[in-house]
Amino acid sequence: MKQGAPAETSREKSEIKRPVAVRARDLTMDFGDGAPAVDRASFDLETGRFLTILGPSGSGKTTLLRMIAGFQKPTSGEITVNGHAVDATPPHRRSVGMVFQRLALFPHMTAAENVAFPLKMRRYDPRSVPGRVRDFLDLVKLGDYGERRINELSGGQQQRVAIARALVFEPELLLLDEPLAALDRKLREEMQLEFRRIQHELGVTTINVTHDQREALVVSDDIIVMDGGRIQQHARPVELYRMPENTFVAGFLGVSTFVAGTAFPGGLKSGDLHLSGTHAGEIAEGTPVRGAIRAEQIRIVAAPDSLATCDTAFPSRILDVIFEGERLLYVAESDRLPGVAFQVYHHDTEAFDLYEIGAQVTIGWNARDMKIFKSTA
Amino acid sequence: MDALEAALDMIWPRRLARYSGWAMIAPAILLVGILVLGLVQIAEGSLHTLDRSTFLPSEEYTLANYQTIIDSTTYWRVLWRSLLGAGLTVFFTLLLALPYSYIMVRTSSATIRKSLLVVLFLPFFIGQVVRAYGILIVLGTSGAVNDVLGLFGVEPLRLLFNFPAVVFGLVQYMLPFSVLLLAPALTAIPRETETAASSLGANWLQSFWHVVIPMAKPGLVGAGLVVGTLSLTDFAMPAMLGGGSQDFIANAIYDQFFRTADQGLGAALALLLVALGSVIAGVVIAIFGAGTLGMGGRK
Ligand SMILES: Nc1ncnc2c1ncn2[C@@H]1O[C@H](COP(=O)(O)OP(=O)(O)O)[C@@H](O)[C@H]1O
Ligand SMILES: [Mg+2]
Numbered sequence: 001m002k003q004g005a006p007a008e009t010s011r012e013k014s015e016i017k018r019p020v021a022v023r024a025r026d027l028t029m030d031f032g033d034g035a036p037a038v039d040r041a042s043f044d045l046e047t048g049r050f051l052t053i054l055g056p057s058g059s060g061k062t063t064l065l066r067m068i069a070g071f072q073k074p075t076s077g078e079i080t081v082n083g084h085a086v087d088a089t090p091p092h093r094r095s096v097g098m099v100f101q102r103l104a105l106f107p108h109m110t111a112a113e114n115v116a117f118p119l120k121m122r123r124y125d126p127r128s129v130p131g132r133v134r135d136f137l138d139l140v141k142l143g144d145y146g147e148r149r150i151n152e153l154s155g156g157q158q159q160r161v162a163i164a165r166a167l168v169f170e171p172e173l174l175l176l177d178e179p180l181a182a183l184d185r186k187l188r189e190e191m192q193l194e195f196r197r198i199q200h201e202l203g204v205t206t207i208n209v210t211h212d213q214r215e216a217l218v219v220s221d222d223i224i225v226m227d228g229g230r231i232q233q234h235a236r237p238v239e240l241y242r243m244p245e246n247t248f249v250a251g252f253l254g255v256s257t258f259v260a261g262t263a264f265p266g267g268l269k270s271g272d273l274h275l276s277g278t279h280a281g282e283i284a285e286g287t288p289v290r291g292a293i294r295a296e297q298i299r300i301v302a303a304p305d306s307l308a309t310c311d312t313a314f315p316s317r318i319l320d321v322i323f324e325g326e327r328l329l330y331v332a333e334s335d336r337l338p339g340v341a342f343q344v345y346h347h348d349t350e351a352f353d354l355y356e357i358g359a360q361v362t363i364g365w366n367a368r369d370m371k372i373f374k375s376t377a
Numbered sequence: 378m379d380a381l382e383a384a385l386d387m388i389w390p391r392r393l394a395r396y397s398g399w400a401m402i403a404p405a406i407l408l409v410g411i412l413v414l415g416l417v418q419i420a421e422g423s424l425h426t427l428d429r430s431t432f433l434p435s436e437e438y439t440l441a442n443y444q445t446i447i448d449s450t451t452y453w454r455v456l457w458r459s460l461l462g463a464g465l466t467v468f469f470t471l472l473l474a475l476p477y478s479y480i481m482v483r484t485s486s487a488t489i490r491k492s493l494l495v496v497l498f499l500p501f502f503i504g505q506v507v508r509a510y511g512i513l514i515v516l517g518t519s520g521a522v523n524d525v526l527g528l529f530g531v532e533p534l535r536l537l538f539n540f541p542a543v544v545f546g547l548v549q550y551m552l553p554f555s556v557l558l559l560a561p562a563l564t565a566i567p568r569e570t571e572t573a574a575s576s577l578g579a580n581w582l583q584s585f586w587h588v589v590i591p592m593a594k595p596g597l598v599g600a601g602l603v604v605g606t607l608s609l610t611d612f613a614m615p616a617m618l619g620g621g622s623q624d625f626i627a628n629a630i631y632d633q634f635f636r637t638a639d640q641g642l643g644a645a646l647a648l649l650l651v652a653l654g655s656v657i658a659g660v661v662i663a664i665f666g667a668g669t670l671g672m673g674g675r676k
Contacts, residue, residue, distance in 0.1 A: 069576065071572055071576075090580075091575045091576060092575050092576075092577075092578050092579055092580050092583075093578075094576070096576060097576070097577075098573070098576045100569050100572070100573055101569070102567060102569055104567060104569040104570045104572070104573035105573075106570065106574075106587075106588060106591075106592075107592065108591040108592055108594075117574075117577055117579075117587070118577035118578050121574075121577055121578035121579045121583055122578040165577065166576075166577075169577070169578065
């Protein structure tokens with residue numbers, strides 16, 4: 001392709017303001033060993049937004065990301081980045097910055113040399129390189145660490161070098177493949193906020209891959225939930241949490257209890273018990289369904305009367321009490337729904353340690369909070 | 378199990394346990410000891426000149442043998458030829474071994490990897506002498522190479538008994554060693570690092586030059602050191618492919634010991650060779666650190 005094509009497109013981007021940066025249509029990757037790793041994935045990502053691909057290990061996240069980066073040729077389907085087919089240019093000419101799962105820093109170079117590497121390879125004016133490297137080391141708050149070798153930096157600092165190196169040539173697209181997975185929780189949460197800050201500061205279109213639902217909710221403008229190679233849902237974080245479209249999404253984000261039964265208007269029937277709920281889409285009466293209720297949406301009280309406002313309420317027994325620090329998790333079971341262990345969050349600073357194991361309680365919820373999905377199996 | 382432990386207790390009582398480490402390296406110490414003993418004897422021998430009338434070593438100690446070597450243009454030429462030959466062999470061997478081991482390590486095809494390994498190991502089963510003989514046949518005046526050249530109307534060339542032939546033989550001999558030393562170093566470079574280099578704008582050549590080679594440096598230095606010292610002290614290739622005109626130091630030593638029977642001069646040459654090899658190895662290790670040989674040394 002033409003020299004300088006990336007520079008042209010980035011200028012175009014700011015002038016014409018393209019709404020869609022990444023467009024994927026029916027992307028499929030079949031390694032030929034069973035089910036496809038990615039199965040007909042389609043989505044659009046607007047310029048400047050932060051998208052997270054969320055899914056359990058093996059759900060095809062890395063494969064999808066590698067196809068977007070152009071490292072992996074899809075079996076079928078197409079991807080365009082800023083209107084150009086990804087594979088129209090060889091990998092080293094593309095304007096994509098990537099932070100890898102194991103960082104892939106160059107151990108024989110200093111932090112500054114790592115950050116300067118893409119500038120040298122992309123033939124930036126040598127006089128501009130040191131200043132640019134300094135700017136980006138400052139951006140990731142490593143201004144004083146440029147001369148350190150990679151093995152002289154902590155995990156979090158290495159992380160920052162990897163980000164600076166991926167951003168220093170101002171790529172059109174930033175891809176992150178679970179770079180935080182190996183960090184301890186505290187550092188991970190700090191780096192999540194860093195990602196957000198840097199992304200806002202530079203406005204670079206970003207796709208992040210993770211299996212950590214908290215991370216997805218914290219950093220993203222958009223979330224795509226994947227399972228078994230398929231996109232399960234693509235939505236804003238709040239929407240995704242409030243209105244999961246299927247049992248997988250309902251179960252993957254937050255803590256939910258599932259109740260199997262058959263559909264009836266305004267809820268589901270399990271044994272002789274009628275539970276209020278909201279059907280996700282049109283579900284005919286009598287269809288096998290699963291209801292999902294989140295732990296923080298179940299109310300738990302000692303006396304049945306105080307749940308008069310709830311659409312559904314029934315007596316239960318406390319099976320277990322789990323102290324999680326900022327809240328308690330009660331596990332409760334009802335004689336009328338044997339085998340279903342309801343998980344209930346209880347957060348009340350006034351009365352923290354209310355019920356003991358074996359205590360008789362009443363649990364209940366409102367119809368809008370229980371989501372009812374058609375059973376898939 | 379108990380019986381075994383009891384038997385073990387008889388041979389090596391438990392209270393000796395803290396000497397177990399020494400017991401295990403005892404054979405190695407013994408071997409090195411024999412070597413040192415031999416060296417001392419050679420050193421002693423190098424200090425006596427040969428009395429040409431009696432064919433016995435002189436009684437008194439003298440440095441005359443070393444003087445003879447220093448004054449002799451022949452030995453300087455042999456020394457220089459050995460060093461140049463070893464240097465060229467290191468260069469060409471690494472040049473060939475690097476892509477070979479890289480492809481062997483990186484290929485996604487199991488068939489290619491296996492074939493490369495088999496081709497690598499086959500020569501190990503054929504001794505150096507047989508291999509040199511094979512080269513004699515192939516490169517000879519009526520050998521395969523000259524036959525092919527003949528088809529193009531080229532007069533038979535004298536491909537043997539010159540310096541390039543010796544280097545060719547040495548490279549051919551050393552290639553498997555260096556591939557085996559390089560492969561682990563290349564395996565240790567994560568594939569992701571190269572993908573990263575490419576995403577940052579490096580084409581494959583730049584990624585090889587700026588990332589693969591620096592990261593494979595420990596393996597390259599280790600392989601270079603082994604190939605260099607083995608070539609410097611080689612005997613068979615210069616003897617067979619050099620046809621007497623391309624002697625390395627080892628050939629000169631052989632001549633003194635077994636042809637001229639001048640043990641003193643041979644011993645002096647041998648000591649020089651040991652010193653030369655040690656100095657080269659010492660300098661290389663001092664520059665690159667012991668970690669270069671995969672011994673885990675860290676600065
Ligand atoms: N190069 C490959 N060859 C064969 N199968 C692969 C390859 N890469 C990934 N897979 C398979 O594709 C599926 C998805 O893998 P991956 O995209 O790495 O998942 P994730 O990143 O979500 O953990 C897995 O079942 C994995 O075994
Ligand atoms: Mg992955």
